[in-house]
Amino acid sequence: MTTMKNNADADNAAIMLDAIALAPTQDDDTTLKEAWLLGFDTETTGTGSTDAIVSASLVLRDPAKGYAGDVVAEWVVNPHRHISEGASRVNGFTDEFLEANGAEPSDAIAAIAAIVTAALAKRIPLLAYNAPFDVRMLAGDLKRWKLKALPDELLVVDPLVIDREISHRHGKRTLTYTTEYYGVEPHGDFHDATADTTAAVDLIRPMSTLYPQVGNLRLGDLMDWQRTAHKKWKDSFNEWMQSRGRRPITDNWL
Template sequence: MTPVFKQLMQAIDKAPAQGSDTLLCDSQLLGFDTETTGTRAGKDAIVSASLVLRDPAAGYQGDVVGEWIINPHCAMNPKASQVNGFTDEFLAQHGEEPTEAVDQVARIIDAAQTKRIPLLAYNACFDIDMLSADLKRWGLAPLAEPLVVDPLVIDRAISKRSGRRTLEYTTQYYGVEPHGDFHDARADTVAAVDLIKPMSTLYPQVGKISLDELMQWQRSAFETWKESFNEWLSSKGRRPVTDTWL
């Protein structure tokens, strides 16, 4: 049992269970982010993962953080390596075995879910798909269907601004100051969690979403965005997207 695993599990154990009527603005959150060998779940793998337990009453200073560097036992895509800075040599020397590290990440997420603490990830489908694929790859227990907060889905629904919606651009829009460099799993996780407070301030309807409403609200928001985006793609003679949200 690694120290970060023990620390996060103890913090979750001490956290009060949240009710279905808990509002997003008041909810504890478990931020999640990964860096990977590439973008294809099942073929590529996680090389870095970060979990950040956030109590909104305590804010950033009260965060409980866990970080893992993982030996994926497969090669880095050179383009991914350029983005996240990881190399095959570094991961082979410093990475934990995935059977232990990936299992710890999943067990912490499952523990938080029993307290109805949502898993928050920016573009959540990517990170959850990567984790699910790695769990399958290493013969580990799958995740239960999680309660999720996706700031990207929320932002598309409430902000009609034009331009890119990467995590970096979105944090700039909401006035979030990053704690570290982007494409570092910990810095990205904290930045994504930090978005909920200004989103709830600028758009009070976001903060008033209850945990019971959360998943359906985001699924509906994603479908509305997809319909609009596909209309734009069609106007450009491009193929529509067929993705679904969680």
């Protein structure tokens, strides 16, 4: 870990907080196609409840400017725990690299949470593909390092939940396949936190074009709409699982 790397993280976080301070405060009537968004993605030591964040990216999107106007902050984090072989194969991080180059989690995780909290105060939704995973990973690290929790009332956009409800398409729904379906060209390689974050944010425009009901979703209706959509998908998926003698899933959305 170097002082230069830590200073760069702090500078990026400060720039993003300044950008959020200058952003408009949105209200319940703001539509998704008109909304500022804060994209979020993590890479982690694994997928379990005791795993931790090793890399994170936040992308602030002004809908009037699009990708060219994005404000980006990213972190590499020393989780002070072993990264699983499976996670390392996917994200490319190793214990040695994270120990040498990662920021202290108490600093990095606090900075990420401060930005998310500032955005939510402006009613700027947090956007993440398969959002429960990233939100719960962040909440777990905040608890682990005894940091201030996220606000109780979240405002989240999950393109995976939206796509399941509107597209009724066959095939996989990984971020890679979903961006291909909507014609989104990635900016970088998948499983790089910033590339994944940007790709997820980029999905909103083509989704809103192909399915105007998505673009016209009001922020005040967004959470309940996604909870209902997830429950509808889960019930259907569990019918299919049980018909094959497999255990149903029990998780809820946020």
